Structures are given as structure tokens and as C-alpha cells.
Amino acid sequence: MNLLKRNTTTVLKTIRWWELNRIFYNCYMLIIGFLSFFIGYVSIPVIYIFIGLGLNMLFTTSWVGELLFIRPYKSSKVTRIYTKTFILIFYGYSTISVLLYIFVPELLDWSIDLWIE
Numbered sequence: 001m002n003l004l005k006r007n008t009t010t011v012l013k014t015i016r017w018w019e020l021n022r023i024f025y026n027c028y029m030l031i032i033g034f035l036s037f038f039i040g041y042v043s044i045p046v047i048y049i050f051i052g053l054g055l056n057m058l059f060t061t062s063w064v065g066e067l068l069f070i071r072p073y074k075s076s077k078v079t080r081i082y083t084k085t086f087i088l089i090f091y092g093y094s095t096i097s098v099l100l101y102i103f104v105p106e107l108l109d110w111s112i113d114l115w116i117e
Helices: 009-038 045-071 074-100 103-117
Strands: none
Touching: 009 045, 009 074, 045 074
């Protein structure tokens, strides 16, 4: 399955394409989550469930946004640009947000120490 290759077709096929890509996205984020957990040893691993749920809700906006805003153009070129742009930006955003989470406890300690002094 090529992650970025697709054709403009029916509404159901559009939703199906995005949801099949969600499987790959969740596998990718599972690897990033484990990497983040073992690099930073986060003391509250349940937070990863909340992060995952939030990012998956944002992922749903991919096909909702396509159907509402991109589909009216009826252009396969616009659809391809949207698909590639959304996926690359969202994967980058997700990776950075999960990996940066490991520094949140240290930043909180630093800010509290700074505030107390």
C-alpha cells in the first residue's frame, strides 16, 4: 500500500482510504510512543493513551476536511496536494508532540525551581 498514492473517487472510498492509512499511522505512533517512553521514562504512561486518542481525533479531520473543503474543487491534483501535505505535516506534528512530552516533567521542575527562587 502506497501511503500517498490515491485517486479521487466516491465519498466512501475516500473515507476508506483515510481509515486504512490510520492503521499505518497508529503503528507508526506506537513505535514513537515506545521510543519516547523508554528514552524519557515517563512516570505516567497512561498519558500516552490520552495523547493517542487526541491525535486520532485530529486524524479524523483529514477526511472530514477533504470532503468538506477539497472535494468541491473536483480536482485530483488538489486532492493529491492536500493528501501529501496533510499526512507529512500531521506525522511531523504527532512525532514532535509525543517526543517533546518526555521533557514536560523536567520543564515543570525547572519552572517551579525558577519561580521559587
